[in-house]
Amino acid sequence: MDHTFDVVVAGCGVAGLSAAVTAAERGLKVAVLERASREDRGGQSRYTEAYFRMKALDQVTDDFETHLADNLGLYPEPDLMAEMATGRENWSHATRTLAIPDTDVIGNFAEQVPPTIKWLQGVGVKFDFLPTQFLTATQPRLLPVGGGAALVDALAAQAEKLGVTFFYYTTARRLLLNDDGIVTGLFAQHKGAQSVRFHGKVVLACGGFEGNPALQSKYIGPRSVYLRPICKGAYFNRGEGIEMALDIGAAPSGDFGSYHAEPIDPRSGVSEPSVFIFPYGILVNKAGKRFVNEAPGTVDAWYERITRRIYEQEEGLSYVILDQRMKDIPNYRLAIRSDQPAIEADTIEALAAKLEIHPETLKATVAQYNDACPKTGKYDPLKTDGMATQGLLPPKSNWALPLDRGPFMAYPIISANVFTFGGLKVDPQGQVLDTDGYPIRNLYAAGEVIGMYYTNYTGATSVLKGLVFGRLAANNIADQH
Numbered sequence: 001m002d003h004t005f006d007v008v009v010a011g012c013g014v015a016g017l018s019a020a021v022t023a024a025e026r027g028l029k030v031a032v033l034e035r036a037s038r039e040d041r042g043g044q045s046r047y048t049e050a051y052f053r054m055k056a057l058d059q060v061t062d063d064f065e066t067h068l069a070d071n072l073g074l075y076p077e078p079d080l081m082a083e084m085a086t087g088r089e090n091w092s093h094a095t096r097t098l099a100i101p102d103t104d105v106i107g108n109f110a111e112q113v114p115p116t117i118k119w120l121q122g123v124g125v126k127f128d129f130l131p132t133q134f135l136t137a138t139q140p141r142l143l144p145v146g147g148g149a150a151l152v153d154a155l156a157a158q159a160e161k162l163g164v165t166f167f168y169y170t171t172a173r174r175l176l177l178n179d180d181g182i183v184t185g186l187f188a189q190h191k192g193a194q195s196v197r198f199h200g201k202v203v204l205a206c207g208g209f210e211g212n213p214a215l216q217s218k219y220i221g222p223r224s225v226y227l228r229p230i231c232k233g234a235y236f237n238r239g240e241g242i243e244m245a246l247d248i249g250a251a252p253s254g255d256f257g258s259y260h261a262e263p264i265d266p267r268s269g270v271s272e273p274s275v276f277i278f279p280y281g282i283l284v285n286k287a288g289k290r291f292v293n294e295a296p297g298t299v300d301a302w303y304e305r306i307t308r309r310i311y312e313q314e315e316g317l318s319y320v321i322l323d324q325r326m327k328d329i330p331n332y333r334l335a336i337r338s339d340q341p342a343i344e345a346d347t348i349e350a351l352a353a354k355l356e357i358h359p360e361t362l363k364a365t366v367a368q369y370n371d372a373c374p375k376t377g378k379y380d381p382l383k384t385d386g387m388a389t390q391g392l393l394p395p396k397s398n399w400a401l402p403l404d405r406g407p408f409m410a411y412p413i414i415s416a417n418v419f420t421f422g423g424l425k426v427d428p429q430g431q432v433l434d435t436d437g438y439p440i441r442n443l444y445a446a447g448e449v450i451g452m453y454y455t456n457y458t459g460a461t462s463v464l465k466g467l468v469f470g471r472l473a474a475n476n477i478a479d480q481h
Helices: 014-025 064-070 078-084 103-122 147-161 213-219 222-226 232-236 240-247 299-312 324-328 348-355 359-372 462-480
Strands: 002-010 030-034 054-056 165-168 170-177 183-190 194-204 259-264 282-284 317-322 343-345 408-420 431-433 439-445
Touching (some): 002 014, 002 183, 002 462, 014 462, 030 194, 170 194, 213 408, 232 408, 343 348, 348 359
Parallel strands (some): 002 194
Antiparallel strands (some): 183 194, 282 317
């Protein structure tokens, strides 16, 4: 079966819907391919709270571009980075083919955020600075009222109103090329049986590969068996969009060996059962030993790096040990999204038994920590207070109060894979580049298919990346139509 459209979008999350609505607004005939049902459409976007790294409706945060640029790999080649700053027309082949986002891509991303928010308001999305799960934070977070589900519903309704055609239970499998190697469409499968060819310019917006254990093992490594997708929608993200583009010579970008890490309770089946309360206790591994500074700074800035240390532990598991002081923290429940109760016991030894940790080991760990807690200082749970341990390795830099008020509590924590970092390299308009740095005709990407992050996620930019580059890709296609 064959279908012909001006634009064929693979993926029905915010990235794909942004592209579809924008293209339809420009008068183009648009198809959206969604591997799930209409009820489940939206993938991971439907489950996210959709934090935006913005200080106002028309302003990104002051560090938006610098934080992205500062995380372009650990050891960038200084000569090539300096050359990149001179303008694309002056780049050497080596600079053009660096497997990192070009600086003008980051600049255009930041520049296009405010008009994208205004556009979303035009389709009925409302925004506010609502409470987040971070009890301490360095950056403001703007949120769409109703989270990612509100974005998906508003954009999908607008797409339907504009005549976009949706193909559910339809999975993109490979790109179609003509004899000259130009992308002409997508080959897909409907319900795994019926072959369908979609002809038109292609926007890949089908997410990363956090739902594909084979690709996780290939790129992240065998320890990825200890990871779990952050929500049920993430299981739909299996990396086909990235792989099919790499197969035709697309350039990789982003950290393929890494992912956005978030601490979750493995006992819970709810969406994003995060546990951000650990700065007020201690983290121990299965051996009952501390292994990380639990509170080097505000939780929003440090939780990912701490979660990666959890992932390194035996079986990727740790426990946060807390006492009754936790309940004195204002709004402490915001930091615990798990629907499972804390594991409780009257003594540390009894708690250790429930956690299957040697009781004497955990007792000694807690005692050593308690002895290192400061005897003076002003404790403030809602901002970094400098209440640091003394002579303890690893140290705890803030909120170091003794654990001595039973009953004692614990939550198990593992690292969730929120989304993978590795993806495709694009130009400032979202057009996919080949391994020599040239645009691949008729091929675009949006959202997590674009590789932009290395080592540490620039928080609250992922959903924006999908929305912005979806619009950029569609507008570029319309301009050339």
